[in-house]
Amino acid sequence: MTASLLTRIDHVGIACRDLEASIEFYVATFGLVVAGRETNEAQGVKEAMLHVADAPGGASYVQLLEPLSADTPVGKFLDSRGEGVHHIGYGVVDVSAALEQISGGGIRLVDERPRHGSLGASIAFLHPKSVGGVLTELVQSAGH
Amino acid sequence: MTASLLTRIDHVGIACRDLEASIEFYVATFGLVVAGRETNEAQGVKEAMLHVADAPGGASYVQLLEPLSADTPVGKFLDSRGEGVHHIGYGVVDVSAALEQISGGGIRLVDERPRHGSLGASIAFLHPKSVGGVLTELVQSAGH
Numbered sequence: 108m109t110a111s112l113l114t115r116i117d118h119v120g121i122a123c124r125d126l127e128a129s130i131e132f133y134v135a136t137f138g139l140v141v142a143g144r145e146t147n148e149a150q151g152v153k154e155a156m157l158h159v160a161d162a163p164g165g166a167s168y169v170q171l172l173e174p175l176s177a178d179t180p181v182g183k184f185l186d187s188r189g190e191g192v193h194h195i196g197y198g199v200v201d202v203s204a205a206l207e208q209i210s211g212g213g214i215r216l217v218d219e220r221p222r223h224g225s226l227g228a229s230i231a232f233l234h235p236k237s238v239g240g241v242l243t244e245l246v247q248s249a250g251h
Numbered sequence: 252m253t254a255s256l257l258t259r260i261d262h263v264g265i266a267c268r269d270l271e272a273s274i275e276f277y278v279a280t281f282g283l284v285v286a287g288r289e290t291n292e293a294q295g296v297k298e299a300m301l302h303v304a305d306a307p308g309g310a311s312y313v314q315l316l317e318p319l320s321a322d323t324p325v326g327k328f329l330d331s332r333g334e335g336v337h338h339i340g341y342g343v344v345d346v347s348a349a350l351e352q353i354s355g356g357g358i359r360l361v362d363e364r365p366r367h368g369s370l371g372a373s374i375a376f377l378h379p380k381s382v383g384g385v386l387t388e389l390v391q392s393a394g395h
Contacts, residue, residue, distance in 0.1 A: 110282055111281060111282040111283055111284070111302075111303070111304075112280075112281045112282050113281050113282075113283065113303050113304070114304055115303065115304040115306070115311065116260040116262075116263060116303055116304070116311045118260075119260060119263070119339050119385075121383060121384075121385060122384075123383055129383055132382075132383065135356065136256075136353060136356055136358060136382075137255060137256045137257050137341075138254055138255040138256050138257075139255055139257065140255070158255075159255070159257050159259065159260055159341070160255075160257070160258055160259040160260070160306060160308050160342075161306075161307075162259070162304065162305075162306030162307065162308070163305075163306065164304050164306070167259065167260045167311075188332070189384055190383045190384035190385075191379070191383070191384030191385055192336040192339065192384075192385055195263050195336065197281075197303070198304075209280060212279065212280055214280060235335070238276075238280075239265060239267055239273055239276065239334045239335070240265075240266075240333055240334035240335030240336075241263075241265060241334075241335055241336055
């Protein structure tokens with residue numbers, strides 16, 4: 108049996124129209140704690156990572172994403188689908204090795220090489236057309 | 252500070268048209284292992300839980316959902332949105348207590364009382380209109 112490539116559900120990426128209101132909702136309703144905020148110009152979002160749990164494979168988060176403008180990927184997502192789950196991020200030990208293994212299986216990649224993600228992670232996206240409609244992100248945490 | 256109500260990301264619920272093909276994909280691509288399969292007539296789905304990771308708060312899974320017919324909630328979701336993420340399930344220690352706490356905050360519930368979920372869990376859904384477009388499930392594992 109092949110060992111699992113995925114070490115955890117790292118985060119659920121959720122598109123929202125108002126980042127501050129969404130943070131306030133998740134903190135007030137579920138008691139989540141903000142672990143970090145950043146603006147990612149390359150991805151066209153401002154975002155917050157809200158800590159859900161720690162585990163041997165790494166922590167897990169709710170990631171709230173507000174687009175910087177309407178013509179960004181998350182802006183277009185909001186226009187066509189409305190607020191909701193935008194992508195799922197899974198933890199991996201080594202994102203470069205994971206990409207190589209997965210692309211060998213014929214999966215279409217959004218990122219041929221890893222790039223910078225939230226909280227200092229190294230990340231890469233797989234195309235939703237190859238993953239049953241799910242925009243799927245592989246996440247190698249900064250500490251790993 | 253309020254303690255977090257959520258102990259983990261329990262599962263990502265993914266709507267698919269062909270359960271067997273989707274299972275085969277996740278096993279072959281990511282090395283996930285099938286932890287259980289069942290048919291839930293009340294929810295109108297046949298489904299599989301694929302194990303991602305273990306953690307102190309409980310295990311996490313990819314849940315693949317194929318509708319039993321077109322006029323079920325997941326069948327209607329596929330018609331309007333296509334394959335993709337259907338809902339997110341978060342772990343809680345006590346689903347009844349969590350429902351009481353959350354409904355006190357004015358959140359609209361799909362389930363006023365817990366019902367049976369996958370792998371013997373006790374579960375309840377919160378309405379997506381109250382949770383930023385995300386159909387959100389609370390999961391109390393059978394073992395907890």
